[in-house]
Amino acid sequence: MNELLLTALTLSVLGALLAVILYFVAQQFKVREDPRIGEVEKMLPGANCGGCGFAGCRAMAEALVSRDDISTLYCPVAGGEVMKAAATYLGKAAPEKKPQVATLRCGGSCQKRQKTNKYDGAKSCAVVNTMYVGESDCAYGCLGYGDCAHACIFGAIKMNPETGLIEINPDKCTACGACVRACPKQLIELRKKWPKDRAIYVACRSRDKGAVVMKACKAGCIGCGKCAKVCPFGAITMDGSLAFIDSEKCKLCRKCVNECPTGAIHLINMEPLAKEPKEAKAPAAPAKEEVKVETAK
Amino acid sequence: MKTFPIGGIHPSDNKQWSKDKAIEVLELPDSVAVPMIQHIGAPATPIVKKGDKVLTGQLIGEATGFVSANIHSPISGTVTAVDMLPNGQGQRRMMVVIKREGDEWVETIDRSTELKRACTLEPKEIIAKVKEAGIVGMGGAQFPTHVKLSIPEGQKANILIINGVECEPYLTSDYRTMLERGEMMLVGVSLLMRAISVDRAVIGVENNKPDAIAHLRKLVADGAYRGIEVMPLKTRYPQGGEKQLIAAVTGRQVPPPPALPISVGAVVCNASTAVAVYEAVQKNKPLIERVVTITGKHLKETHNYLTRFGTPYSTLIERAGGLPEGDVKILNGGPMMGRALVNLSAPIMKGCSGVTVYSDGDALRGVEQACIKCGKCVNACPIGLEPYLLARASKLQKWDVAEEHNATDCIECGCCSYTCPSYLPLLDYIRIAKQTVMANIRARANKK
Numbered sequence: 100m101n102e103l104l105l106t107a108l109t110l111s112v113l114g115a116l117l118a119v120i121l122y123f124v125a126q127q128f129k130v131r132e133d134p135r136i137g138e139v140e141k142m143l144p145g146a147n148c149g150g151c152g153f154a155g156c157r158a159m160a161e162a163l164v165s166r167d168d169i170s171t172l173y174c175p176v177a178g179g180e181v182m183k184a185a186a187t188y189l190g191k192a193a194p195e196k197k198p199q200v201a202t203l204r205c206g207g208s209c210q211k212r213q214k215t216n217k218y219d220g221a222k223s224c225a226v227v228n229t230m231y232v233g234e235s236d237c238a239y240g241c242l243g244y245g246d247c248a249h250a251c252i253f254g255a256i257k258m259n260p261e262t263g264l265i266e267i268n269p270d271k272c273t274a275c276g277a278c279v280r281a282c283p284k285q286l287i288e289l290r291k292k293w294p295k296d297r298a299i300y301v302a303c304r305s306r307d308k309g310a311v312v313m314k315a316c317k318a319g320c321i322g323c324g325k326c327a328k329v330c331p332f333g334a335i336t337m338d339g340s341l342a343f344i345d346s347e348k349c350k351l352c353r354k355c356v357n358e359c360p361t362g363a364i365h366l367i368n369m370e371p372l373a374k375e376p377k378e379a380k381a382p383a384a385p386a387k388e389e390v391k392v393e394t395a396k
Numbered sequence: 397m398k399t400f401p402i403g404g405i406h407p408s409d410n411k412q413w414s415k416d417k418a419i420e421v422l423e424l425p426d427s428v429a430v431p432m433i434q435h436i437g438a439p440a441t442p443i444v445k446k447g448d449k450v451l452t453g454q455l456i457g458e459a460t461g462f463v464s465a466n467i468h469s470p471i472s473g474t475v476t477a478v479d480m481l482p483n484g485q486g487q488r489r490m491m492v493v494i495k496r497e498g499d500e501w502v503e504t505i506d507r508s509t510e511l512k513r514a515c516t517l518e519p520k521e522i523i524a525k526v527k528e529a530g531i532v533g534m535g536g537a538q539f540p541t542h543v544k545l546s547i548p549e550g551q552k553a554n555i556l557i558i559n560g561v562e563c564e565p566y567l568t569s570d571y572r573t574m575l576e577r578g579e580m581m582l583v584g585v586s587l588l589m590r591a592i593s594v595d596r597a598v599i600g601v602e603n604n605k606p607d608a609i610a611h612l613r614k615l616v617a618d619g620a621y622r623g624i625e626v627m628p629l630k631t632r633y634p635q636g637g638e639k640q641l642i643a644a645v646t647g648r649q650v651p652p653p654p655a656l657p658i659s660v661g662a663v664v665c666n667a668s669t670a671v672a673v674y675e676a677v678q679k680n681k682p683l684i685e686r687v688v689t690i691t692g693k694h695l696k697e698t699h700n701y702l703t704r705f706g707t708p709y710s711t712l713i714e715r716a717g718g719l720p721e722g723d724v725k726i727l728n729g730g731p732m733m734g735r736a737l738v739n740l741s742a743p744i745m746k747g748c749s750g751v752t753v754y755s756d757g758d759a760l761r762g763v764e765q766a767c768i769k770c771g772k773c774v775n776a777c778p779i780g781l782e783p784y785l786l787a788r789a790s791k792l793q794k795w796d797v798a799e800e801h802n803a804t805d806c807i808e809c810g811c812c813s814y815t816c817p818s819y820l821p822l823l824d825y826i827r828i829a830k831q832t833v834m835a836n837i838r839a840r841a842n843k844k
Binding site for chain 1: 831
């Protein structure tokens with residue numbers, strides 16, 4: 100009985116002693132951390148996608164807490180609401196950014212772009228890109244092996260075997276930019292997200308001259324410049340033989356869509372303008388007439 | 397018989413199709429497109445413009461920087477364009493297009509066929525001439541030769557190795573060069589020895605080319621070429637790789653990159669390059685033509701042509717009786733290191749030792765299956781890497797793993813892909829890993 104008591108007593112004393120030591124050690128080596136980091140991290144989506152430019156949501160939360168000016172930080176996945184909430188919590192000015200969506204700037208589907216050779220190496224765009232231009236004559240078009248789809252952790256990108264091009268689901272896309280980095284041809288661009296997922300963009304990035312583009316692909320931008328001339332908002336610029344629509348300046352007036360001779364300007368979730376008024380009903384659209392004269396010059 | 401210590405494969409050499417075809421001079425093309433980059437390093441700057449008249453051998457592209465090479469006009473005529481045009485892989489490169497008018501050469505070039513052995517030039521003068529002539533490694537890598545010959549301060553070469561191995565299956569251009577232009581080559585070797593101040597040179601030739609070995613030995617036995625030895629090597633791919641050849645001939649092992657062969661006192665040059673050096677130094681002739689093999693199992697004819705650069709690949713294909721029926725794969729080079737061509741109107745360049753045509757089922761790769769971890773690729777790798785692991789790391793984009801396992805040491809010989817029973821495109825993935833890891837290393841160095 101005595102032995103039992105002695106054992107219990109020894110262990111209790113030892114336990115108490117160690118507890119006191121541990122307490123002091125813990126006080127001494129305490130990692131002092133801003134508790135707000137944890138709170139902000141909870142607000143963030145926890146996708147750890149790297150879309151903000153940081154290694155993960157925790158790193159982003161740390162940056163949000165530690166920096167005085169957070170106007171350059173933005174989580175594309177959470178969006179403006181969450182950023183506002185986090186900023187209010189921290190008592191800082193909320194970073195603002197309009198919602199964006201990834202857009203494939205190539206319209207060279209199997210039907211529009213003829214295959215001129217067959218590739219049977221490793222099924223990866225990055226690999227194809229190191230070897231040659233791809234299965235068509237276009238040196239700028241989509242290679243179709245879906246590196247972007249593999250890079251997308253939100254499942255927003257699907258390969259369409261019929262067109263040989265990817266399709267981006269705007270509801271799932273968070274504009275994290277992983278696909279933009281994955282594409283060796285730099286074909287994916289983050290563009291302004293319109294209500295109802297409307298969009299107008301030049302689905303081509305070929306820098307070849309018009310004749311070369313026409314030979315390789317029926318849907319390419321040939322650099323005729325008609326769209327740039329017709330745009331009333333100055334949203335379209337020509338860079339060499341390639342048109343570019345600035346999604347911030349574009350007002351979705353759709354005038355450029357009908358001008359494009361190759362259909363390289365894609366119109367999404369919108370009805371195109373009626374084609375007749377331009378030719379037949381002159382009084383209906385006097386402004387357009389003027390523009391047409393300019394084009395002729 | 398000597399060979400390199402680890403790895404390697406022995407594919408059937410298939411040289412029988414073109415090895416008995418003597419070198420013929422290919423008729424001059426009507427028009428050539430001359431790329432401004434036909435070498436490793438910075439592209440040359442075009443110094444002609446549209447409408448200019450040029451002579452054969454005239455400088456049209458000036459080297460930019462030290463690791464770069466001059467480009468000369470391969471024909472005489474008028475420049476019709478200086479533009480970005482597709483190369484054999486369809487990639488846009490700066491090219492000078494020249495339309496041919498006759499064949500007028502620059503006056504300083506000695507066009508006589510008489511052999512000129514004597515040379516009293518200083519090493520520096522020889523290197524200057526090599527640089528002027530725009531000579532690059534003609535075995536395929538296209539590394540500027542003058543850079544190789546300019547030995548860095550504090551290091552010294554003690555052996556010159558001439559690569560007459562031609563371990564690549566099918567190709568016979570170096571073999572024919574050694575047989576028919578052997579004397580020119582040996583003079584070139586003497587000049588190279590003089591340029592790097594060594595008294596010993598070894599010409600490595602694989603033992604599947606016994607007549608080349610015998611021919612060169614006979615020439616050397618004359619006594620006119622001191623210090624040159626012809627060494628037969630056991631046939632094994634990739635013996636023509638710089639490091640493998642050094643290991644086979646001298647037994648010395650070149651440390652991993654960034655160490656160069658000079659760190660073990662060796663300089664390696666290709667057999668055809670030696671001929672080009674002879675012509676540049678003794679005849680003032682810049683590098684404007686080379687021997688190109690056109691070969692393939694199902695071609696109507698095979699040839700070894702002395703071809704001016706800028707000639708389109710399609711000319712050679714026409715000469716071989718056109719492409720065979722069905723799926724074909726046309727390779728710039730041999731089946732192991734060669735790159736498939738998608739654009740036959742593209743020009744032949746300095747590193748093109750041959751055009752190989754695959755057809756009739758050979759053209760396609762096998763159907764990819766899962767890795768069975770048999771380890772054949774590990775046995776085949778001449779560097780001692782683990783290709784299956786590197787390929788997997790590359791596929792999963794684990795660049796740190798690839799770096800840890802020395803992806804940058806890969807010489808891209810393709811032994812792993814060749815030997816894989818599951819037809820995995822191992823090299824395709826490793827190449828990506830190598831490029832990415834190199835870029836990462838460079839980025840880190842720049843940060844510091």
